[in-house]
Amino acid sequence: MLKKALVLGVAGALLAVAGTASAVDGPDRTVVRTDAGPVRGKVTDEVRTFEGVPYAAPPTGELRWRSPHPVRPWTGVRDATAPASACPQNDNPEAPGGSTNEDCLYVNVTTPVKPSARPRPVVVWIPGGGFFMGAGHNYDAHRLAARGDAVVVTMNYRLGIFGFFGHDGLPGSGTFGLQDQQAALRWVQRNAAAFGGDAGNVTLAGESAGGMSTCAQLTSPGSAGLFQRAVMQSGSCDFDWPTGGQYPGQRAGSFWVPQRAIRQQGDEIAAKELGCPGGAAALACLRGRPPAELMKQFMAFTSSGTGSGVLPENPATALAAGRFHRVPVLSGNNHDEGRSWLQAFGAIDAAKYHQLVAAMAGDAAAKVEAEYPLSAYASPAHAWGAVTTDRIWSCNQVRSDRALSSKVPTYAYEFSDAHSPLVRVFPGPIKEGAMHGVELPYLFDIRGAHLELAPDQRALADEMVDYWAAFARTGDPNGPGRPHWAPVSGAVSGPSLKPSGQGGIATVDLAAEHHCGMWAGPR
Incomplete structure (x- = not known):
């Protein structure tokens, strides 16, 4: 564990x-x-x-x-x-x-x-x-x-x-x-x-x-x-x-x-x-x-x-209280983060999905299943991947983005290429999707891995490098020749980063897309 x-x-x-x-x-x-x-x-x-x-x-x-x-x-x-x-x-x-x-x-x-x-x-x-x-x-x-x-x-x-x-x-x-x-x-x-x-x-x-x-x-x-x-x-x-959210039997923690x-x-x-x-x-x-x-x-x-000299308090507490360095922030997730952990749960059918949700959510299991009904997903594994993505990854990032944006310019995003070449190295019941870490070949060449990008993926990689470099230079990712990226203001929205073959870059409401309203309560 x-x-x-x-x-x-x-x-x-x-x-x-x-x-x-x-x-x-x-x-x-x-x-x-x-x-x-x-x-x-x-x-x-x-x-x-x-x-x-x-x-x-x-x-x-x-x-x-x-x-x-x-x-x-x-x-x-x-x-x-x-x-x-x-x-x-x-x-x-x-x-x-x-x-x-x-x-x-x-x-x-x-x-x-x-x-x-x-x-x-x-x-x-x-x-x-x-x-x-x-x-x-x-x-x-x-x-x-x-x-x-x-x-x-x-x-x-x-x-x-x-x-x-x-x-x-x-x-x-x-x-x-x-x-x-x-x-x-x-x-x-x-x-x-x-x-x-x-x-x-x-x-x-x-x-x-x-x-x-x-x-x-x-x-x-x-x-x-x-x-x-x-x-x-x-x-x-x-x-x-949460308990059982990333690995079977794992206790809730941070x-x-x-x-x-x-x-x-x-x-x-x-x-x-x-x-x-x-x-x-x-x-x-x-x-x-x-x-x-x-x-x-x-x-x-x-x-x-x-409670140490390095971290006087829990960073989440410090962020919520506004006790952080005043620098611009670029922050985001991948659309399907939780799919990278699905292999730990083995085969997931409808009965297994109900068991996993019950173990994770307890008395709130019915509410979770109503928000993520099996009928809305290609398989029970896809549904469980969505639940864990939203609860563990996307909505926690949204929570931090909201706290940051109250004090500093904050640029939120989501990487959504479902066919990154890095997905080939992930085993499990779902072979594709914007899983955890699969955006890395768009910014870096990963040593020891031969990862070919298709032409539209290469174009997306160039746009991402341009966004990241502009942010590093000025604190603002925007520049000529790529879609405008607005800072977080009220709703946590930002670009969904996709290659042109999957619809291209478009702004999405990240909190709404990942059902963050139901995950917004106290931990």
């Missing part, structure tokens, strides 16, 4: 790194001097790429479960032509074979080859993966950089037990992964100019857990001033799930958990599973355990600790 997660960072320590980031003088455009030393990347016709650039010291040994520490400067030119290791995680498509390498706090930078008379906007991408998987180098950003005329930075951050562990007396419990994200943003502040970027025009963006992380950083005191815009794709401060609960869980697991009883020596014992041994408890910690 999965849990939850998120974090913040320390500022002062990273500012102690010696040196000044700058472009290296001379004809060799493969070399850039960061504040810790020069790096050599690769140059193509469109972009320069620099992979595996450290933004913090390896969080190993005594630095395990500590706030990010400064990088040790180097003197020679460091190779930056290949990605660094993914952070520890189990075998998954993002990290085939998994990883136990804790030396993983690196960024990857993609910047246009062509010169620019002014600094470019910077997009900092937080990968998704439920806080237990993901790696920044899997997102090839050459299209967003070249067509969007932006500097794109993708990051790794600590995951699972390495990023969100808690223990009695451990400062930062449940927040180390979020602190890594803030350390990466501080690295951008110090080094953006060396890569042609504008440190005063940074967009923090992410999908799924990356979108939730972005929203958490909107409410974290430690991220103030580190970014000027935010993009949340399929992830928000209000994301949560990725935000009181720090004291994470510490209590860590104390119990340390003593019972890892052989490190409480007391002054417990943390030294735990830091001495090899990564492979900790991996046995990896999935027990994927939640972010609230």
